[in-house]
Amino acid sequence: MQLQEDYISKAKNIFPPTSFFLEPMVVERGEGSYIFDIQGKRYIDFSTGIAVAPVGHCHPRVVEAITEQAQKLICPSNFVLQKTKIDLVEKVIDILPNTLDSVFLCNSGTESIEGAIKLARKVRPGRPNFIAFNNGFHGRTMGALSITGSKSSYRADYFPLLPQTYFVDYPHKINTEQVLEQIERLFETTCPPTSVAAIFAESILGEGGYVIPPEDFLPRLRQLCDRWEILLVLDEIQSGFGRTGKWFACEHSETIPDIITFAKGIASGLPLGGFAANKKLMTKLNAGSHGSTFGGSPIPCAAALATIKVIEQEALIERVHFKGKKILERLQNKFGEYIDVRGKGFMIALEPKTKELDVKTILSRAYNKGVIALTCGNQNNVIRIIPPLNSPDDVLEEGISIFEQILDYEVLITSKGDRYRNKQTV
Ligand SMILES: Cc1ncc(COP(=O)(O)O)c(C=O)c1O
Known part of the structure; x- marks a missing residue:
């Protein structure tokens, strides 16, 4: 003791x-x-x-993959293509919802959100605003914190955050219709739809209380986004990689976001995250517009490949x-x-x-x-x-x-x- x-x-x-x-x-x-x-x-x-x-902890196949990779290459070879990273991204695309066929790898959940925010700005220039949800959690860096609405203690003393963020309620004890009404009200009063680049939502509310939204929530959010050409970003950082009995929780309602973010479970504990979109959107991230020294390092990628294979094979x-x-x-x-x-x-x-x-x-x-x-x-x-x-x-x-x-x-x-x-x- x-x-x-x-x-x-x-x-x-x-x-x-x-x-x-x-x-x-x-x-x-x-x-x-x-x-x-x-x-x-x-x-x-x-x-x-x-x-x-x-x-689980230290799964033998994950340990083996990490050990083998450590004997081959540890250092991320930026500006030179790296085999394990390509192998992993190909595999991730395989399990992602259809149409999401381009991936950027980073080191954590919050970084994947930062990337999604930047991509949304690139794809929808001239639309500075974002809508997110009360009780939603997306991370602790300044961009991700700006769209996080779960606890004011997370935000206290860090203002100014991104000023262009508007919040509505997640459908907990209210229905989808009421949430959509709140968004319509924002559109009518403070935040015109043509000023909104993206709506950020967790497919299932994690930190905010493990709230399972009504079945029609994500599909109707998708429709609303389509109507106004707003990007739908689904945060699957906590709910992804099999956690909910699908690879990604949005599959329960067959909703395909424009951008998906993931991290946490992918590499069995090694730091790895990413965001994915279709190629057409991702090409907006032109050379030099985003990057990461460690994102998609060889050992986390090897651990992720092994993790995904175990999920499949078992x-x-x-x-x-x-x-x-x-x-x-x-x-x-x-x-x-x-x-x-x-x-x-x-x-x-x-x-x-x-x-x-x-x-x-x-x-x-x-x-x-x-x-x-x-x-x-x-x-x-x-x-x-x-x-x-x-x-x-x-x-x-x-x-x-x-x-x-x-x-x-x-x-x-x-x-x-x-x-x-x-x-x-x-
Ligand atoms: C839904 C969700 N998004 C983002 C994050 C932030 O991830 P990270 O702590 O890896 O930055 C978390 C972490 O709990 C999360 O649950």
Whole structure:
């Protein structure tokens, strides 16, 4: 324990307070669906670095690909074509929605959004404005932050951001019609449609609370964009690469964006992101208009190729679709009265319907029982469960059962009053 405490106090001393840590642990190792702290204690990982490990930690095929690549080429060879990068982009185009056939690789989610913002400006010159969504999250660099509407603490003291951004509500507790009315109202009052280059939306709201939009939301947003020649940019940074039981969440409603952004899960934890569009749009990024030293480096590309192959060969998309549905149904049936259980595939959310069910307490109980999960929602009022796509059945069962035990107990307290809490341990 002392070793762990020493590391924690070192961390407090050397990191700025912006990096805060949910649980008092120091991770040293990951294997499959587990992470291990420096004391060797094992945890079921239902957080996966926020949806970053689709094929689990240190998958042998990913490790092998990284090792092989490290022996061949590590340094990105900018201005010289690089084989692994071409192989990867070809593969990514293969799995992207039809018509998205040109890709720019970068190092992170926020960078992929920056690229999409710049591409939108290039494609729609003379249209400086963007529309984005309250509770949407797109990243922390100044452009991405400008279209992020999830928490004002993310934006405080950083103004001026891009001034040409307008926000409307994501369809959570309101329907598509009401969202479109808000956009029409913007068009009538402050932001004419011919001034808008792009609308940025997450296909499923991630950080903002794992909100699954109504089925007609993306198709109708697509129609509205087409009507006014506005680009539709879908952020699949959290929801992409199989997480929702499709390669990309927009496929659930057969919506094809003009630009798609991705990162997180693609390379099993190595820094890689990108944005894709059709060739006609991408040609607007003329020579020198965008770039990145490290974007698409050989080792992340090799890791991404291996990750995608594992997802394909182990039929993980189908598995996630099937298993995710089962887990959702099971939790809905048990706790639906007290908790809004929602999700798609392995992007699962539990939002208590009553204040008495405290998300922090539930998560810290789960941690004590060896399961790590995260919060989301702008008041951190939602639990998100994001296991590796290849989590074995027994690990899923153990992790979900632990949540069930905790929720059973917490629900009991909610219905019987706090006096019950003192008499029981969980
Ligand atoms: C939907 C979405 N977009 C963008 C980002 C930013 O990605 P990154 O942290 O890699 O910059 C995130 C990160 O959580 C995200 O969930």
